[in-house]
Amino acid sequence: MRKLILPAIIMLAVTGCKMTTGSKAQYYLGDTQKTEATSNKPQETQNAAVEDLSLKTIIDSAWQINLDYSPQMAYSLGDESKASLLADLSPETLAEKNLRQKTLLSSLKQLDKSKLSKTDKINAQLLQYQLQNSVDLYTYKDHYLPITAESGFHAYIASIANTPLNTAEDYQHYLDKLNALPAYFAQQTFWLKQGSINGITPAKITLAGFEDSISAYIVEVEDSGYYKPFTDFPDHFSEQQKTKLTAEGKKVVTEKVLPLYQQFYDFMTQDYIPSARTSIAAKDMPNGGAFYQNRVEYYTTVNMTADEVHQLGLKEVDRIRAEMEQVIADVKFEGSFAEFLHFLRTDPQFYPKTAEELLKEAAYIAKKADAILPKYFATLPRTPYGIKPVPAEIAPKYTTGRYSGSNRDDEAGYYWVNTYALDKRPLYEMEALTLHEAVPGHHLQISLNKELTDLPNFRRYSYISAFGEGWGLYSEYLGLEAGFYQDPYSNFGRLTYEMWRAARLVVDTGMHTKGWSRDEAIDFMASNTALSMHNVTTEIDRYISWPGQALSYKIGELTIKRLRDKAETELGEDFDIRLFHDALLQNGSVTMEILEQKVDEFIEEQKAAQS
Structure with a gap:
């Protein structure tokens, strides 16, 4: 998710040089x-x-x-x-x-x-x-x-x-x-x-x-x-x-x-x-239609209309739903999709009893993820990361997890885990969440970005959402290759997280341009994912108050997957996953257009080297 911009944040926000007083x-x-x-x-x-x-x-x-x-x-x-x-x-x-x-x-x-x-x-x-x-x-x-x-x-x-x-x-x-x-x-x-x-x-x-x-x-x-x-x-x-x-x-x-x-x-x-305002739609604010389309283009970095994003989301929802149905069949659950979701949301076996248990589970998964990095990356960052709970004062309405980087050489980055309302924090989602927020997700990508000292500062300390969030979602997928999600419920959690990002394409555009109500968006998200109802409502409210940002995840991930398929097809047996990942990350946070340019260059360089 958006990196905490409490974020000494990597994003350069509108701030000022001196305080006005008196x-x-x-x-x-x-x-x-x-x-x-x-x-x-x-x-x-x-x-x-x-x-x-x-x-x-x-x-x-x-x-x-x-x-x-x-x-x-x-x-x-x-x-x-x-x-x-x-x-x-x-x-x-x-x-x-x-x-x-x-x-x-x-x-x-x-x-x-x-x-x-x-x-x-x-x-x-x-x-x-x-x-x-x-x-x-x-x-x-x-x-x-x-x-x-x-x-x-x-x-x-x-x-x-x-x-x-x-x-x-x-x-x-x-x-x-x-x-x-x-x-x-x-x-x-x-x-x-x-x-x-x-x-x-x-709203x-x-x-x-x-x-x-x-x-x-x-x-x-x-x-x-x-x-x-x-x-x-x-x-x-x-x-x-x-x-x-x-x-x-x-x-x-x-x-x-x-x-x-x-x-x-x-x-x-x-x-x-x-x-x-009582309306939830961005289009209903002054100049809101133009504003929302501007946000679509900014957060996706591609030329797509809100309707095109909406239709893509519906296709992805259908594809992922089929994979989720297969997991349900594999565990031999007798009941409907909705009944399976109810089972996941209510059975105590899937939920931590204490905040310490949740944090320890996150730490255990993170340490397992650390161990697989050399197999998939030739270049790793020097900056370490820690794990801590989301601050109590903001936790009730805060998202389930987030990465918070640091601009200081003597401070680690942090993977924040929300320990509020433990009965809404299912353990079957923790592998996907950890791979996204810590490694090989945001910590790896953001830390490497800041260590690219040959780049100008405006690039070292920037964050392009389609790239960063696309990378985070791709990192969840990469866990499949690395041996995570061995438990079918954890794999369903991964699919729930992917469905969550696909459903965002539908509900964000639906609410802001197509007249969807908040309840319609909540129902769509709740009926297609195993997210707890607390998380569903928190997320829907986030999309309402942050128009367009939720679109960046799936658009970025689909672009990265497409580029990987392209590189694997053209390089065949000469494809090296470690070098490919380095090629993706060695230019820092970039738009999808630039990312495609760099992957094309990588393919040509690899072909030349092999010949």
Whole structure:
């Protein structure tokens, strides 16, 4: 799934270079009738002249924009000057960033690419893909939606408490960020209010229970994650330092941070959620039809209409359903498909009794997966990974598992396992989930991506969903060759996961373009997969609030499988699975068009080598 973008995330999100404080924060909290246009710079600045720049200059400029407006990323990559800053999400700053990216995009489009090397042609294609998306998101006012059905900015920003603090200066930077949180919350609340005014909100039905993700932070100061750094100092700190910093930390968390969550809770429950839009379809938002098609193309990276995606999904559902029926026959279950699903969802033998049991099962499978890697990959990453539960404060509405990478050399990546509602976390799905989220799935792919030091940073720290999620789903399939899924119920779990991704093509397009209701989507997913009903409803709400992203998995996986079939057919006995996988991963996260280009080159290179 989407990599946690709590994500120090690999994806380059819309963030800012310094925090706005003081009177400007009051403006954001108060006068919501002012629109973002009235706060922008004079209109004539929107017509900045397109410069004749080299590709290297454009690449460097684009990366600098990311660093300028994302202080947390800049700091994680070594810029100490950003250590105490949070993102500036003011209308002026977001408009300024958009103008810079828009101007750079125009320069890139006008660049003569005919004389570029193969590598630079790919760089140009991928940078245009990224810049175009940033411009599109601003145009479609994605910044009005800093929350989804799963969670939101209020939970993601809490990760600032996880930054290692080793010196008194580190603690001061952390205190500065805590003091900046009121302005940060004010800005995000401003955008939520703009969304309410303009009809750009998550669907109201997906926000049921959302307030629980806020109230999880409304605790006594000693129980707050924000206060935790003041309870565990490095050994070299003196008692005087500890006493002083503890007093400062308790004061700011008590007087500034915790009240923010109560205020946000009140705003969401009293104002925002009651006025959220009742339609679930993206097409019903302002300019929603164009927005959804834009998301289809962005997340799949191929030229397909929503209807074409829908029809492909129906075909895949039929194919996978036949394989599932065969497993049911193999285990000699006497009953219908629906009765078999009910059996899987309700029989205690398939569910862990404790969170520790679930985590140990994930760890055992992950260790087995580690052992098969040398057989299938010639190149492996140096970065290790760990396993831990999804944070309790976001777990109730969170997906079943996810990978969270790190931008730091001294930190591992993590495979997150949701231990909330254990009677909804079937063990027969754990092999597929682990192969997808850990290895050979996201950890392997993302870690190798970051270790490609010959690539420009905008590629090393990017994530293209069709590639990454397609790879994750292909990794589940690869488990068949590697000897996983020996238990027929686990194999049914694998098929359930594949069916889950195929059904996404149907329900996502159905809800956002074909008038499907939420209940219709839930029924379709529930009647075709063995996912627990809790997971089904959580996932459907995710697709409603995150249009198009769910399409990337199956489109990417089908492309990778097709390219593998092509390479095996053309190379015959000379096909080497280890070299093929390296060829897929050695260029980092790419579009499906570029991936096909690289596989074609791989085939020709292998033919030449053999001849």
